[in-house]
Every structure is written in C-alpha cells, then in structure tokens.
Amino acid sequence: MRPGDSGAVGSGVGGLARLGLATCVAVPGVCLRRAGDIVREFEWVAVHGSGVVLAAGVCVGAAAWLQTHRLLAQHGAESTLPSFLAVAVLVEIGPLLAGLILAGRAGAGLAAEMAAMVQNEEIDARLALGTNVAAGLVAPRAIACMFAVPFLTIVLDAAALGGGFLAESSSGRASAALYWSKSLVFLEPGDVIPATLKTAVFGWLVATSACWTGLNAGRSTQDVGRAAIRGVVLSVVVVFVSNLIMIPFIQALPGVLGGRHFLPG
Amino acid sequence: MARSFPLRKSLLSLVFVSVALGMGGFTLSEIGRRHWRTQPTFALKARFAAVGGLEAGHRVRVQGIDAGVVRRIVAPGQPGAAVEVVMDVDQALRNLVRVDAVARIVSEGLVGARVVEITPGRPDAPALGGNPVIAAESIVAPSDLLNQAGRSLARIDEAATAARKALDQLATVAQAVNRGEGTLGKLIHDQELYNRLNQAAKDGDRALVDLDDNLQALKETWPVSRYFHRRAYLDRERLLxxxxxxxxxxxxxxxxxxxxxxxxxTPTGRARLDQVASWFKTVARRSSELVVASFTEGDPDPDRAEILTQEQADSVRDYLVTRHGVGSLGWFKSRKVAAVGFGAQAPQVADSSSFEQPPRRVEIIVFTPAREVR
Known part of the structure; x- marks a missing residue:
C-alpha cells in the first residue's frame, strides 16, 4: 500500500493545504460541538507532555550554563551569564524546543493514530457516513496543540531558568537573589510575549501535518510505523521552517507590547 | 459518537493552565519591574549634544544605584539642536536629584552597554520642580580620547628631547671638568688650591668663635650689660x-x-603691683635677682603674641623699678631686673606649679642665691 490510498485527504503539498484550510473552516463549529474532544487532546498533549518538557528545560538550562560559564569566566564576564541565558531561553531556545518536543511526541502520536484509523478502515467508514474528517478528527487535535504549546513553552522556560540557577548554585558564585535580579534585565515584554505565542503556530502546523501524514498512510501494519516516522520528520521540519519564517514578522511588530522606542522630535 | 465531557481531564488541564499562567504572569511582572514599569517613578529629562548609542531601555543610575530606565529618546528637530533623553527615575530617589544634578552617559561591562549616570546635586540646592530637566555632560568619544592621548604623548616627547639636550650639555661640562679646564676643573684637580681653601675655612671658623666670645663678654660688661639684662636678650630659658x-x-x-x-x-593692676612690691621687699636679699615673665595664649600669630607679652613684661618692670625702686641697690650698684615675654610658649624649665596657673599671666620671680638664704 502506498500513501494516499485511503483517499481520505489529498496527497502532496496541495492535499496538506486543503486539509489545513478545511481544518480552519471547521474550527468555530468544533469549538462549540466538540469541546470535550479538545479537552481530551489538550490534556494528553499538555498535562502528559509537561514531564518531558520540565526535564528538557532543566537539562538545557543547566547544560547551557555549564558550557558558557567556562568561556565567559575566561574573559571575566560570567556575571552577565544569567542575563544572556534568559535572553537565549525565553526568546529562542524555549519556544523552539517546546515545538520540537511537540513534534516528536504529538507528531508521532497523531500520525500513528490516523494511520491506524486508516488501517482499520475507520476513516473509510467516516467518509461513507459523510462525516467531515477535518472537522471530526484533525480540528480538535490542532486546536488542542495550538493552545497547549504556549503553556508548555512557559513551563520549559521556567525549568530552563531553574536549571541554570541549579548549575550556578553548584558551580558559580552568584546568590539566588543576584542571579534572579540579573536574569531578566535584557528582556522586554515585547520580546517574550511574541516568542511564546508563536509556538501556537507550531502546534497548529505540527497537528495538521502529522494528521495529514497519518491519513495518507497505507493500510499495512508497517505503514503505521512509517507514518509515525514521517509524521515526526515532517513536524520537525515544519517547526524549524515556520520558526525561521516568523522571525522577521515578529521583529517587525511595533512596540505595542513594550518593545523598544525611538521617537522622532 | 458523542462521548461524555471529560471532567477529570478538564480539571487536570485547568490546574496545568493555571500553574503555567501563574509562572508566565510572574515572569512578565518581574520583567516589567526590571524596566521600572510597575514601581512609582517620575519623568526626568536631560538634553545631550550626542547620546553615543544610548537607546530606550538602557539603565539609569543615581550615585551608582540602579534607579530607572531610559524611556525614550527624542531626536532633535533641527541640526545642531540637542537630543532629549526622557528617563523614568525611581520616585523614592527624587529627593536626591536636585536642580544642579548632572547626567552623563557612560559605558559598562564587556558588551559596552550604555548607562545614564546621574550625579546628585548639592544638599542645599533646590528640589526638582514639575517637568524637570537637568544638565547633561557631553560624552567623551573614544576618538577624542585618542586625540588627547596623542597630544599628551607629543608633549612628553618634547620634554624628553629638551631633557636629552640638557643632559648632553651637562655631559660636555663634566668632560671639561674631568680634563681640568675652567675654574671648577682647576679646583678639583689642584690639590694645593684645595688645601688653601680648607685652611681659609678653618681660619674663618676660628675667627667667628672668637668674635662670639668677644660679643658675649661685651654683653656682660657694664654698662652695656644693663641693656641686655633688662630686655632679657641673653639666654631666655636660662633666665627661669x-x-x-x-x-x-x-x-x-x-x-x-x-x-x-x-x-x-590699669589702676587695679597698679594696686596689685604695689602689693607685689611689698612682698618683694620682704623676700629679697641684696644679691636677689628679679625676673618679670609674661605669658599669653590663643593668639594665632606667635610673633604678635611675643611682642604683646614683651611689652607687658616691660610695663610691669618699669612700674616696679620707677615706682618702687626694686632695681636699686645703692649709689653704684643696681639689681638685675629682667623682663621677658614668652608669648604663647611657656619654656620647658618653668616651675611645675605654673601648670596650674592661668595661661594669660605675669609672673614676678625672685631668685636668691642659696648661699645668701642660709
């Protein structure tokens, strides 16, 4: 069996775009009629995913501190490390890592789930009954992922800052109060809020592309595994590319959220 | 395929969302606090000729204390006008910043971030009024510093050249002296000339010692000695x-x-001296000597204090001599009556009892040789 044999959604970039569009259109109705499904998916993505996010955050924060502290200490600039670490984590590493963890976890899970539905002909049955697959299956998952990832990002950011502090308290010289007071000096709300909210886009794209991969899977048992792998790969690529594309848009945002000001006379 | 609403999952999700929102809200409030958005502040302006890369968001310090943030920078409306920097400064430190406070832009740290450092004004300067604007110190650009350093180096180089020329001239003179040229050279190299000079110096020393002896003898010879004894020009400390x-x-x-x-x-003073004269006549023997010593204190000018005490001692001496004849010992002999003003400096040899006496005083001291007392 080859991808697309189920005929649930179109294959190729066109099929992905059509699925994304159908999902967008279905959002209002889904929010009203399938709130329970959204909550179930949210709980699975956010609450069950918080453990891995927490662990990843602590490890990344501590590792970044340990690696950069040595280099900065050689130039007598280790006191600036909390400030730089907070900028790196809250603006870029945290959101991107949260998107990648979602891509790894939900990308594989959703693609495999959809592929299994294709295999046991549940998708065919839904289509035969005239059910909208995008509204019934994809939209609740996309909405749940979209809402879950920003919260996971917040948890990951906090865990990374905490990991940095753990490393500082084990090997560094700064007190907890000094570390915290220096942590957020370089940041503005206008830097942190867009960086956190952009992960909602990651959530939407990961859910949509993973579901599309699964719905285009073949009907063999092996195809379920392959769909999971393809789902992860596609989700990771989508996260990296969309992150790159969004950067200029975020930086072009006017200082409505407390960004930098430079006023003409 | 409707399923029941997942209550337990909803609660779990709610808890997770609440925790995450709490952390996010706390972080945002802390970021706002770092940028002085939540604390009470007041707007303070300073107009700089150039801001040297200062941007909104850079820190403001008052006397080195983290005290605010640059809120915005207003570009000048026309060429040559000043750049206005608007700062939010901690309201609690408003009392420190007076109208004569000065703002200047400095660099800090490895990354060279700019900081506005405010030096508070004098304590007696008025407090800031509404819409305050303080003076701004222009930035010293690195290029200006380099130019200044270059000029300083040039001056040092000139000084070094002049010093080298002077040393060369000195070396020429030293060589001439070594060759025995000129007066100095002859002096150094002519042993006989040296011996004669040495002998002349010794003769001069001896002549001075003799002269001193002769002068001392002259001082002690009547009638010149009377003048010296009266004014106590001889050894002053020896007198006491x-x-x-x-x-x-x-x-x-x-x-x-x-x-x-x-x-x-004063009339009172004369009366007191009359009593002293009576006392003197009871204690004085024929060989007794009388010393009038005057002391004072508190005058910042030591010369003036000495003149005053000398005049006072002279007044007392003259009164005792002319009115009571304390200096008279018959037709051909007189008693030594010395008057000396010590100013504010009591001599080391003063009697120990004088420490308990008033600092501004006149002492009338009678010295009687021990052989006559017995």
Missing part, C-alpha cells in the same frame, strides 16, 4: 632656670593688670 638659687614668685592674671590685648597698666 636657676638650679643654684631659691625661687619665690607671685603670679598675677593678665586681666588684673592690663586692659585686654594691651600693655597699659
């Missing part, structure tokens, strides 16, 4: 230090004798 004589004294506060700061005797 007589180990071989009995010492009796009367001390009178200067206030009782003179008007303040003068050397004119």
């Amino acid at each position: 230090y007589r180990p071989g004589a009995e010492r009796s004294s009367r001390s009178l506060p200067a206030e009782d004798l003179f008007e303040t700061g003068r050397a004119v005797l």
Whole structure:
C-alpha cells in the first residue's frame, strides 16, 4: 500500500493545504460541538507532555550554563551569564524546543493514530457516513496543540531558568537573589510575549501535518510505523521552517507590547 | 459518537493552565519591574549634544544605584539642536536629584552597554520642580580620547628631547671638568688650591668663635650689660632656670593688670603691683635677682603674641623699678631686673606649679642665691 490510498485527504503539498484550510473552516463549529474532544487532546498533549518538557528545560538550562560559564569566566564576564541565558531561553531556545518536543511526541502520536484509523478502515467508514474528517478528527487535535504549546513553552522556560540557577548554585558564585535580579534585565515584554505565542503556530502546523501524514498512510501494519516516522520528520521540519519564517514578522511588530522606542522630535 | 465531557481531564488541564499562567504572569511582572514599569517613578529629562548609542531601555543610575530606565529618546528637530533623553527615575530617589544634578552617559561591562549616570546635586540646592530637566555632560568619544592621548604623548616627547639636550650639555661640562679646564676643573684637580681653601675655612671658623666670645663678654660688661639684662636678650630659658638659687614668685592674671590685648597698666593692676612690691621687699636679699615673665595664649600669630607679652613684661618692670625702686641697690650698684615675654610658649624649665596657673599671666620671680638664704 502506498500513501494516499485511503483517499481520505489529498496527497502532496496541495492535499496538506486543503486539509489545513478545511481544518480552519471547521474550527468555530468544533469549538462549540466538540469541546470535550479538545479537552481530551489538550490534556494528553499538555498535562502528559509537561514531564518531558520540565526535564528538557532543566537539562538545557543547566547544560547551557555549564558550557558558557567556562568561556565567559575566561574573559571575566560570567556575571552577565544569567542575563544572556534568559535572553537565549525565553526568546529562542524555549519556544523552539517546546515545538520540537511537540513534534516528536504529538507528531508521532497523531500520525500513528490516523494511520491506524486508516488501517482499520475507520476513516473509510467516516467518509461513507459523510462525516467531515477535518472537522471530526484533525480540528480538535490542532486546536488542542495550538493552545497547549504556549503553556508548555512557559513551563520549559521556567525549568530552563531553574536549571541554570541549579548549575550556578553548584558551580558559580552568584546568590539566588543576584542571579534572579540579573536574569531578566535584557528582556522586554515585547520580546517574550511574541516568542511564546508563536509556538501556537507550531502546534497548529505540527497537528495538521502529522494528521495529514497519518491519513495518507497505507493500510499495512508497517505503514503505521512509517507514518509515525514521517509524521515526526515532517513536524520537525515544519517547526524549524515556520520558526525561521516568523522571525522577521515578529521583529517587525511595533512596540505595542513594550518593545523598544525611538521617537522622532 | 458523542462521548461524555471529560471532567477529570478538564480539571487536570485547568490546574496545568493555571500553574503555567501563574509562572508566565510572574515572569512578565518581574520583567516589567526590571524596566521600572510597575514601581512609582517620575519623568526626568536631560538634553545631550550626542547620546553615543544610548537607546530606550538602557539603565539609569543615581550615585551608582540602579534607579530607572531610559524611556525614550527624542531626536532633535533641527541640526545642531540637542537630543532629549526622557528617563523614568525611581520616585523614592527624587529627593536626591536636585536642580544642579548632572547626567552623563557612560559605558559598562564587556558588551559596552550604555548607562545614564546621574550625579546628585548639592544638599542645599533646590528640589526638582514639575517637568524637570537637568544638565547633561557631553560624552567623551573614544576618538577624542585618542586625540588627547596623542597630544599628551607629543608633549612628553618634547620634554624628553629638551631633557636629552640638557643632559648632553651637562655631559660636555663634566668632560671639561674631568680634563681640568675652567675654574671648577682647576679646583678639583689642584690639590694645593684645595688645601688653601680648607685652611681659609678653618681660619674663618676660628675667627667667628672668637668674635662670639668677644660679643658675649661685651654683653656682660657694664654698662652695656644693663641693656641686655633688662630686655632679657641673653639666654631666655636660662633666665627661669636657676638650679643654684631659691625661687619665690607671685603670679598675677593678665586681666588684673592690663586692659585686654594691651600693655597699659590699669589702676587695679597698679594696686596689685604695689602689693607685689611689698612682698618683694620682704623676700629679697641684696644679691636677689628679679625676673618679670609674661605669658599669653590663643593668639594665632606667635610673633604678635611675643611682642604683646614683651611689652607687658616691660610695663610691669618699669612700674616696679620707677615706682618702687626694686632695681636699686645703692649709689653704684643696681639689681638685675629682667623682663621677658614668652608669648604663647611657656619654656620647658618653668616651675611645675605654673601648670596650674592661668595661661594669660605675669609672673614676678625672685631668685636668691642659696648661699645668701642660709
């Protein structure tokens, strides 16, 4: 069996775009009629995913501190490390890592789930009954992922800052109060809020592309595994590319959220 | 395929969302606090000729204390006008910043971030009014510093060249001296000339010693000696230090004798001196000597203090000699009556009892040789 044999959604970039569009259109109705499904998916993505996010955050924060502290200490600039670490984590590493963890976890899970539905002909049955697959299956998952990832990002950011502090308290010289007071000096709300909210886009794209991969899977048992792998790969690529594309848009945002000001006379 | 609403999952999700929102809200409030958005602040302006890369969001310090943030930078409306920097400064530190406070832009740290450092004004300067604007110190650009350093180096180079020329000239002179040229060279190389000069110096020393002896003898010879004894120009401390004589004294506060700061005797002072003269006649023997010593304190000018006390001692001496004849010992002999003003410096040999006496005083001291007392 080859991808697309189920005929649930179109294959190729066109099929992905059509699925994304159908999902967008279905959002209002889904929010009203399938709130329970959204909550179930949210709980699975956010609450069950918080453990891995927490662990990843602590490890990344501590590792970044340990690696950069040595280099900065050689130039007598280790006191600036909390400030730089907070900028790196809250603006870029945290959101991107949260998107990648979602891509790894939900990308594989959703693609495999959809592929299994294709295999046991549940998708065919839904289509035969005239059910909208995008509204019934994809939209609740996309909405749940979209809402879950920003919260996971917040948890990951906090865990990374905490990991940095753990490393500082084990090997560094700064007190907890000094570390915290220096942590957020370089940041503005206008830097942190867009960086956190952009992960909602990651959530939407990961859910949509993973579901599309699964719905285009073949009907063999092996195809379920392959769909999971393809789902992860596609989700990771989508996260990296969309992150790159969004950067200029975020930086072009006017200082409505407390960004930098430079006023003409 | 409707399923029941997942209550437990909803609660779990709600808890997770609440925790995450709490953390996010706390972080945002802390970021706002770092940028002085939540604390009470006041707007402060300073107009700089150039801001050297200062941007909104850079820190403001008052006397080195983190005290605010640059809120915005207003570009000048026309060429040559100043750049206005608007700062939010901690309201609690408003009392520190006076109208004569000065703002300047400095760099800090490895990354060279700019900081506005405000030096508070004088304590007696008025407090800031509404819409305050303080003075701004222009930035010293690195290029200006380099130019300044270059000019300083050039001046050092000029000084070094001049010093080298002077050293060369000195070396030329030294070579000439070594060759025995010129007066100095002859002096150094001519042993006989040196010996003669040495002998002349020794002769001069001996002549001076002889002259001193002769002068001392002249001082002690009548009638010249009377002048020196009267004014105590001989050894002043020796006057009060007589180990071989009995010492009796009367001390009178200067206030009782003179008007303040003068050397004119008051009627009261004359009366006191009359009593002292009576006392003197009871204790004095034929060989007794009389010393009138005057002391003062508190005058910042030591020369003036000495003149005043000398005049006061002279007044007392003249009164005792002319009115009571304390200096008279018959037709051909007179008693030594010395008057000396010590100013504010009491001599080391003064009697220990004088420490308890008033600092402004006149002491009348009678020294009688011990052999006559017995």
